[in-house]
Amino acid sequence: MNGKIFIIEDETSIIQLVQHNLEKNGFLVSSSLNGNDGLKELKKFQPDLLLLDWMLPDLSGIEICKNIRKDNSFKNLPVIMLTAKGEEEDKIKGLDSGVDDYLTKPFSFNELMARIKAVLRRSNPNTVSDNLKFDDLMLDRIEKRVFRDGQEIKLGPTEFRLLEFFLTNPKRVYSRDQILESVWPNNINVESRTIDVHIRRLRQSVNLKNKKELIRTVRSSGYSLI
Amino acid sequence: MNGKIFIIEDETSIIQLVQHNLEKNGFLVSSSLNGNDGLKELKKFQPDLLLLDWMLPDLSGIEICKNIRKDNSFKNLPVIMLTAKGEEEDKIKGLDSGVDDYLTKPFSFNELMARIKAVLRRSNPNTVSDNLKFDDLMLDRIEKRVFRDGQEIKLGPTEFRLLEFFLTNPKRVYSRDQILESVWPNNINVESRTIDVHIRRLRQSVNLKNKKELIRTVRSSGYSLI
DNA sequence: TTAATTTGTAACAAAATTGTAACATTTAAA
DNA sequence: TTTAAATGTTACAATTTTGTTACAAATTAA
Incomplete structure (x- = not known):
């Protein structure tokens, strides 16, 4: 097909x-x-x-x-x-x-x-290309794996979708509403503060030591990849 | 462009x-x-x-x-x-x-x-770039970043909205009332002197040393980008 | 089934932003 | 020059926003 x-x-x-x-x-x-x-x-x-x-x-x-x-x-x-x-x-x-x-x-x-x-x-x-890349980060959508600096990083399902979402538009700032709409399955309702917690989890997973922060908080607007 | x-x-x-x-x-x-x-x-x-x-x-x-x-x-x-x-x-x-x-x-x-x-x-x-430019100033609405002379400038949320507002009509003088109406969330009431303080903050952030002033005070009328 | 993982939210801590008052300085008119 | 009005500057308390942790509920795997 x-x-x-x-x-x-x-x-x-x-x-x-x-x-x-x-x-x-x-x-x-x-x-x-x-x-x-x-x-x-x-x-x-x-x-x-x-x-x-x-x-x-x-x-x-x-x-x-x-x-x-x-x-x-x-x-x-x-x-x-x-x-x-x-x-x-x-x-x-x-x-x-x-x-x-x-x-x-x-x-x-x-x-x-x-x-x-x-x-x-x-x-x-x-x-065609199932890999999303940004900086030293690489996300493989087929195998559902994420690497930073060549080293594999283990993410939970929501963390994965969240990172995947950010990677499709690196540097762009997304509001919590936009994130909810795109990352959470349709018609599910969660509070916007929930995102903050998932961002925190993603940060913790993605930030290897001695590596710079990749997720930026834009106060009163939302989050973006650096 | x-x-x-x-x-x-x-x-x-x-x-x-x-x-x-x-x-x-x-x-x-x-x-x-x-x-x-x-x-x-x-x-x-x-x-x-x-x-x-x-x-x-x-x-x-x-x-x-x-x-x-x-x-x-x-x-x-x-x-x-x-x-x-x-x-x-x-x-x-x-x-x-x-x-x-x-x-x-x-x-x-x-x-x-x-x-x-x-x-x-x-x-x-x-x-789809959504950039506002004036002189050596550039404001990126997507990434929520501001640069002067290529160098990034960190602004608070109100400073950002204020600059964004001025950039949509550079050189035009706005009264404090007009600024309040456009930059502050609807139905919020702040004193007009508050604007002066935010202008001061914006000036401080935007005015790199050795660079000319970009915000003009028009006595008894308001403010404008040069 | 049980155990392990994932998820959402509440609660509190930390940090950043905000509005205003108070005082200083500048400007324009008298 | 003097005076009044307008604007600049600073400090600070109150508020808002975000970070962090813990935990119970839900989901998934074993």
């Missing part, structure tokens, strides 16, 4: 064509014919990429895309817009709404396939 | 048009007319994105792209191919060589701009 693709598209004939060809190419595909349902099913399906029509019975593709970009757990979902609207200003409006690529109908399936591969190549760099 | 863009393109007229428009949009641009030189200069210039022609006097765009994708220090450079070759099989060959997007000539600059933004959005999700 190459990945999961979701399609929100009005025209049944296009869905059939695209879905059939994608499946032949090893993708797992699901689809919806309108915007509101599509958005819901999409979240269940958890695709790696979305093919999105502009003109839909209810919610427009543009609206869906803006919606997705605002949703923390989906904001990085790659989107390719498929539409008959081929005017320059349409393309610009489409691209500015946050989609990754824009293809006008009629299109060749082979071009679509090539663009899907290009977008996936760019947006899943982590599937 | 929005980012650095390098262009390798045969046709001088296109280079001129694109370069001029990109610079108007805040990009730093450099270019080359052929493949071999282009590849060398590119590595010096360290761009955030490459616009690449297919047909070049010596090394073809396809070869350049494959070359880049093999080079460890450049393999993640976003590339948009600009070419007159508009056949389906050309597009596929182009995209498969590792470029991120493919645009056929003639193209509208606005569409190019929208595609550049889309590609940068995807490839630098975090590098």
